[in-house]
Amino acid sequence: MDLFGDYTLRLVAFGSAVLGATSGALGSFAYLRRQSLLGDAVSHAALPGIAIAFLLTGSKAPLVLMVGAGLAGWIGTLVVRAVVGRSRVPYDSALGIVLSVFFGVGLVLLTFIQKQPNAAQAGLDSFLFGQAASLLRQDVVTMTVLAAAALMILGLLWKEFKLLSFDPDFASSLGFPVQRLDGLLTLLLVVAIVIGLQTVGVVLMSAMIVAPAAAARQWSRRLLPMVLLAASIGIFSGVAGSVMSSIVPRLPTGPTIVLVLSAVVVGSLMLAPRRGLVWRFLRLGRLLRAPDLDPVLMHLYALSLQHASDPEHGHKIAVLRTMSPSGADVGTALEGLADRGLAQQTGDGLWAPTPIGRREAERVLDREAES
Amino acid sequence: MRLRRILILAVVAAVSACGDHVTAPEENGGLRVVATTTIVGDLVRTIGGPEVQLEVLMGPGVDPHLYKASAGDVRRMSSAEAIFFNGLHLEGKMTEVMERMGERGVTTVAVGECLPAEELITSAAFSGLHDPHVWFDVGLWARATHCVADALAELVPAHADAIRNRAQAYRDELTAFDGWVHERVGDLEPEQRVLVTAHDAFSYFGRAYGFEVYGLLGVSTASEAGTSDVKKLAHFIAERRVPAIFVETSVPPRYVQALKEAVEARGFAVEIGGTLFSDSLGDQGAPAGTYVGTVRANVETIVTALSETQ
Amino acid sequence: MQDAGSGWALEVEDLTVAYADQPVLWDVDLQVPAGVKMAIIGPNGAGKSTLVKAAMGLVRPVAGEVRIFGRPRESARGQIAYVPQRATLSWDFPTDVLDVVTMGTYGRLGWFHRSGAVQRQLAEAALEQVGMTAFLRRPIAELSGGQQQRVLLGRALVQDAPINILDEPFQGVDAPTERAIIGVLDGLAEEGKTIIVVHHDLQTVPEYFDSVLLLNVRAIDSGPVSEVFTEENLRLTFGGRVGVLETREIEV
Numbered sequence: 001m002d003l004f005g006d007y008t009l010r011l012v013a014f015g016s017a018v019l020g021a022t023s024g025a026l027g028s029f030a031y032l033r034r035q036s037l038l039g040d041a042v043s044h045a046a047l048p049g050i051a052i053a054f055l056l057t058g059s060k061a062p063l064v065l066m067v068g069a070g071l072a073g074w075i076g077t078l079v080v081r082a083v084v085g086r087s088r089v090p091y092d093s094a095l096g097i098v099l100s101v102f103f104g105v106g107l108v109l110l111t112f113i114q115k116q117p118n119a120a121q122a123g124l125d126s127f128l129f130g131q132a133a134s135l136l137r138q139d140v141v142t143m144t145v146l147a148a149a150a151l152m153i154l155g156l157l158w159k160e161f162k163l164l165s166f167d168p169d170f171a172s173s174l175g176f177p178v179q180r181l182d183g184l185l186t187l188l189l190v191v192a193i194v195i196g197l198q199t200v201g202v203v204l205m206s207a208m209i210v211a212p213a214a215a216a217r218q219w220s221r222r223l224l225p226m227v228l229l230a231a232s233i234g235i236f237s238g239v240a241g242s243v244m245s246s247i248v249p250r251l252p253t254g255p256t257i258v259l260v261l262s263a264v265v266v267g268s269l270m271l272a273p274r275r276g277l278v279w280r281f282l283r284l285g286r287l288l289r290a291p292d293l294d295p296v297l298m299h300l301y302a303l304s305l306q307h308a309s310d311p312e313h314g315h316k317i318a319v320l321r322t323m324s325p326s327g328a329d330v331g332t333a334l335e336g337l338a339d340r341g342l343a344q345q346t347g348d349g350l351w352a353p354t355p356i357g358r359r360e361a362e363r364v365l366d367r368e369a370e371s
Numbered sequence: 372m373r374l375r376r377i378l379i380l381a382v383v384a385a386v387s388a389c390g391d392h393v394t395a396p397e398e399n400g401g402l403r404v405v406a407t408t409t410i411v412g413d414l415v416r417t418i419g420g421p422e423v424q425l426e427v428l429m430g431p432g433v434d435p436h437l438y439k440a441s442a443g444d445v446r447r448m449s450s451a452e453a454i455f456f457n458g459l460h461l462e463g464k465m466t467e468v469m470e471r472m473g474e475r476g477v478t479t480v481a482v483g484e485c486l487p488a489e490e491l492i493t494s495a496a497f498s499g500l501h502d503p504h505v506w507f508d509v510g511l512w513a514r515a516t517h518c519v520a521d522a523l524a525e526l527v528p529a530h531a532d533a534i535r536n537r538a539q540a541y542r543d544e545l546t547a548f549d550g551w552v553h554e555r556v557g558d559l560e561p562e563q564r565v566l567v568t569a570h571d572a573f574s575y576f577g578r579a580y581g582f583e584v585y586g587l588l589g590v591s592t593a594s595e596a597g598t599s600d601v602k603k604l605a606h607f608i609a610e611r612r613v614p615a616i617f618v619e620t621s622v623p624p625r626y627v628q629a630l631k632e633a634v635e636a637r638g639f640a641v642e643i644g645g646t647l648f649s650d651s652l653g654d655q656g657a658p659a660g661t662y663v664g665t666v667r668a669n670v671e672t673i674v675t676a677l678s679e680t681q
Numbered sequence: 682m683q684d685a686g687s688g689w690a691l692e693v694e695d696l697t698v699a700y701a702d703q704p705v706l707w708d709v710d711l712q713v714p715a716g717v718k719m720a721i722i723g724p725n726g727a728g729k730s731t732l733v734k735a736a737m738g739l740v741r742p743v744a745g746e747v748r749i750f751g752r753p754r755e756s757a758r759g760q761i762a763y764v765p766q767r768a769t770l771s772w773d774f775p776t777d778v779l780d781v782v783t784m785g786t787y788g789r790l791g792w793f794h795r796s797g798a799v800q801r802q803l804a805e806a807a808l809e810q811v812g813m814t815a816f817l818r819r820p821i822a823e824l825s826g827g828q829q830q831r832v833l834l835g836r837a838l839v840q841d842a843p844i845n846i847l848d849e850p851f852q853g854v855d856a857p858t859e860r861a862i863i864g865v866l867d868g869l870a871e872e873g874k875t876i877i878v879v880h881h882d883l884q885t886v887p888e889y890f891d892s893v894l895l896l897n898v899r900a901i902d903s904g905p906v907s908e909v910f911t912e913e914n915l916r917l918t919f920g921g922r923v924g925v926l927e928t929r930e931i932e933v
C-alpha cells in the first residue's frame with residue numbers, strides 16, 4: 001500500500017473522510033426529519049456568503065470565506081423559517097425559493113467580483129465544485145476541528161436530537177426547548193456543509209448530506225447503527241474518491257466522491273435486506289410459490305377463535321404442523337405471513353394472527369362461503 | 372427542479388441589470404474599440420495610438436479562462452466598432468458572445484489566430500486545440516502586430532499610415548526586447564531552466580527560451596487538478612531538486628502552496644519563487660503595466676529564483 | 682408532586698387558539714377534577730387535538746391560561762404524559778419498541794444523561810403492562826396499528842405522570858387492543874391519576890369514562906357523563922348528525 005504513503009493523497013483522503021463522516025452523521029438527521037432539501041438550500045445559500053465575505057474583507061483566507069458561507073447558510077434557514085411562519089408558503093417551496101434566490105445572487109456576485117483585481121487569486125469559482133487537490137494542511141486542520149466540535153455536540157445531545165427528530169411534540173411535552181434544539185441541529189448541518197465547500201463545492205454538497213443517509217437507512221433498523229453506517233459510507237466514499245482521483249490524471253476529486261456515493265446508494269436501494277428491490281423481488285417470488293400460506297393462516301385463525309378473549313394468544317408451531325399436510329413448510333409459510341403483516345410471533349416459537357390476518361382469514365371464509 | 376432553474380435565472384437577470392463598472396473609456400473621439408485582456412489591450416493601444424478609444428473588459432489579475440461576459444460587457448461590445456480578443460479559446464466562456472457580435476456586424480479580431488498555424492503549439496490536454504498563451508514568446512507576439520495594424524488601418528483608413536508606422540516601430544522594439552530576454556535567460560544553465568507554475572501558460576515561453584515547463588492545472592484554469600497531478604508534479608520537483616516554483620497573478624495561489632507542501636513532505640524544501648503575471652498584465656501605471664514591463668518582470672522573477680542553487 | 686391546591690388537575694380559562702387568523706378554539710373554559718376519566722368529544726376539526734396541544738404548551742394560544750394543579754403550565758413540568766395522535770408520527774423512523782418506550786424516561790433523565798439499566802427496567806415494566814413484551818426489539822416500522830398504539834401508551838406509562846392525555850388512542854385499533862388500553866387506563870385511574878382522552882366513539886363514552894367535555898370550537902358543556910352527555914348537548918355539538926343516538930339509548 002504505497003498509495004497512502006503519498007502526502008497529497010493522505011491529506012485529501014483524510015479531509016474527505018472528515019467531510020464524509022460529518023455529513024453522513026448530520027445528514028442522517030436531516031434525512032429522517034424529511035429535510036433533505038434543507039441541505040441543498042443551505043449549501044446553495046452559502047455561495048453569496050462566500051462572495052460577500054470576499055467583497056467585505058478582500059481576504060482569500062479559507063477561514064474567512066467559510067465563516068461567510070456559514071453565516072449565509074444560517075441566514076438562509078432563518079429566512080425559510082420566517083417565510084413558513086408568516087405566510088402560507090409550504091416548507092418545501094420556501095426552501096426552493098431561498099435556494100434559488102440566494103444561489104442566483106451568489107452567481108451574480110461572482111460575475112461582478114471577477115472584475116476585482118485579486119478575485120482570481122481568491123478562486124471563488126472553485127467553491128462551485130470544490131478543489132480537493134488544493135487542500136492545504138491548515139485547511140484540513142480547520143475542517144477537523146469543526147467536524148470534531150460538531151460531532152461532539154451531536155454525541156452529547158444524542159437523546160435530545162433523537163427525540164426531536166422522532167417526535168418533536170413529545171419532546172416539547174417533556175419540557176425540552178424544541179425550537180432551540182432544532183436551531184442547534186440546523187446549525188450543525190450548516191457546519192457540516194461548510195466543511196465540504198472546499199472539497200466538494202456548493203453544488204454537489206447536498207448529495208453528501210442526503211446520499212449516505214439514504215443508503216444507510218436501507219440497511220439499518222435503529223438510529224445509532226444508521227448514523228454510524230452513514231458516517232462510514234461518507235468516509236468510504238471520501239477516501240475511495242480521493243484514491244481514484246489520485247490514480248487517474250485530471251480526475252476531479254469532489255465529483256468522483258459523489259459518484260462513488262451514488263454507486264453506494266444505488267447498490268443499497270437494490271440489495272438491502274427487507275427494503276431493497278432485489279430482496280422484495282425475491283420475496284415476492286417466494287410468496288407466489290407458497291401455496292401453503294393460506295392454509296396456515298386459516299389454521300392460525302381457527303386456533304385464535306378458541307381464545308376469543310385474547311386473540312393474540314400464541315400457538316406452538318408444532319400444533320400448526322400437526323394441522324398441516326405432512327411435508328408442508330410451515331416455518332417458511334409463517335415467515336411469509338409475517339412479512340405480509342398477517343401473522344406475528346408472540347413469543348419463542350409461538351404464533352398468532354394479527355388483526356389484519358384475522359380480517360383476511362374472515363374475507364377468505366366469506367369468499368368460500370359465496371362460491 | 373425546472374422552477375428552481377427559472378427562479379435562479381430570473382434573479383441573475385434582475386441583479387445583474389443593476390450596473391457594474393469597468394475601466395472608464397478613454398474619451399478621445401477615436402475608433403471605439405473593446406479588448407478582452409490587458410495583453411491584447413496593450414497591443415491595440417500601442418498600435419492604435421490616438422486613433423482608438425479603448426476599453427478593456429478584464430482588468431489586471433482577472434482570469435480570462437473563467438471570465439463570463441456581464442450584461443454591461445455585452446452592451447459595451449455591441450456598441451463598439453471593433454473587438455480585439457486573443458482567441459484560441461483563451462476566453463473560454465465568451466466564444467459564443469464573440470460569434471454573436473460578429474453576426475451583428477461588429478468587426479472581431481482574434482489576435483492569436485492571425486499567427487501562422489505552424490507556429491502554434493497543440494496541446495493534447497486541451498482537447499487537441501492550440502495553446503492560446505502565445506504572447507509569452509516575444510518574437511511570436513511581435514508578429515501579431517501586423518494583424519492588429521491591418522484591422523485598424525482598414526477601420527480608420529485616414530490614419531492608416533500612422534498606424535502602420537507605429538506597428539513597425541513596436542515590432543522593432545519587441546524584436547530588440549526578445550534579444551534581451553534571450554540574454555537574461557542565458558544567466559541560467561540549460562539544466563536550471565525548469566519552470567513550474569500554477570497552470571500551463573508558459574509553453575510558448577518555454578519553447579522560445581529553452582525551458583521545460585510544467586503547469587498544475589493544465590492549459591485552462593477551468594480544468595480541475597486531480598490529486599494525481601499534484602502527486603506527480605511534486606515527485607518530479609523533489610527528484611529534480613527544482614529550487615523554486617511560481618504562483619500566478621490570475622490563479623489562486625493555493626494550488627502552488629499545496630504543491631509546495633507535497634514537495635516538502637518528500638523531504639525537499641522548494642521555495643515559492645515569486646508571482647508571475649500569467650494571463651494579464653500588472654496594474655496600469657506600475658512598471659509591469661505594459662506588455663514589455665510584464666515580460667521583463669516575469670523573466671527577472673524566474674531567473675532570480677531559479678539561479679539560487681541549493 | 683401532586684398538591685391538592687384547588688382540587689383541579691387541569692384548568693383552562695378563556696382559551697382562544699387560531700391558526701393564521703382562523704379561530705380553532707374560542708373562549709374555552711374547562712375544569713378537570715383530579716382523578717377523573719374524561720372524554721373529549723366533538724366532530725372532526727372541532728379543535729380537540731388543538732385543545733390538548735394548548736394544554737401541553739405545544740401551540741401558542743391567542744389568549745387564555747392553562748393551570749395544572751393550580752400552578753401556571755410553565756412551572757408544572759413533568760405533570761402530564763402525552764400520547765399524540767398515532768397518525769402524526771413518522772413510523773418509518775429507525776428505532777425499536779424498547780427505545781420508544783424508554784423515551785418516556787428522558788424528561789426525568791435530564792440533559793446529556795444516557796438511559797441505563799434503571800430506565801430499561803421501567804420501560805420493560807411498561808411494556809409488560811401493555812402486552813408488548815414479545816416485541817422489545819421489533820422496529821416500529823414493522824408494527825401493526827394496535828401495536829403502535831400500545832407502544833405509545835407504554836411510553837406514557839413510563840412517565841408516571843399524574844395527568845395522562847391521550848389523543849384518539851382507539852383510532853384504527855381492534856376490539857382486543859381497545860379493551861387492553863381501557864384496562865391500562867382503569868389501572869391508572871385506580872392509582873388516582875387523571876385521564877383525559879380525545880375520543881370519537883359516542884357509544885362507548887358512558888362505559889369508559891366518568892366525565893366528558895363536548896367541544897366544537899367552543900366548549901359546549903363539561904362535567905360528569907350522567908349530567909352532561911345528553912341528547913340536547915350532543916345535538917349542539919354535532920349539529921343534526923348524531924346517528925347513534927337514534928338507534929341506541931343512552932343508559933347511565
Ligand SMILES: Nc1ncnc2c1ncn2[C@@H]1O[C@H](COP(=O)(O)OP(=O)(O)OP(=O)(O)O)[C@@H](O)[C@H]1O
Pocket residue numbers: 700701705723724725726727728729730731732
Ligand atoms: N397546524 C395547523 N395549521 C393550520 N390549521 C390547523 C393546523 N392544525 C389544525 N388546524 C385546523 O384547526 C382545526 C382544528 O384541528 P384539530 O386537529 O384540533 O381538530 P380535531 O378536533 O382534533 O379533529 P380530528 O377529529 O379530525 O382529529 C381544523 O380545522 C384544522 O384544519
Ligand SMILES: [Mg+2]
Pocket residue numbers: 729730731766848
Ligand atoms: Mg385530532
Ligand SMILES: [Zn+2]
Pocket residue numbers: 436504570571572590591592649650
Ligand atoms: Zn491561461
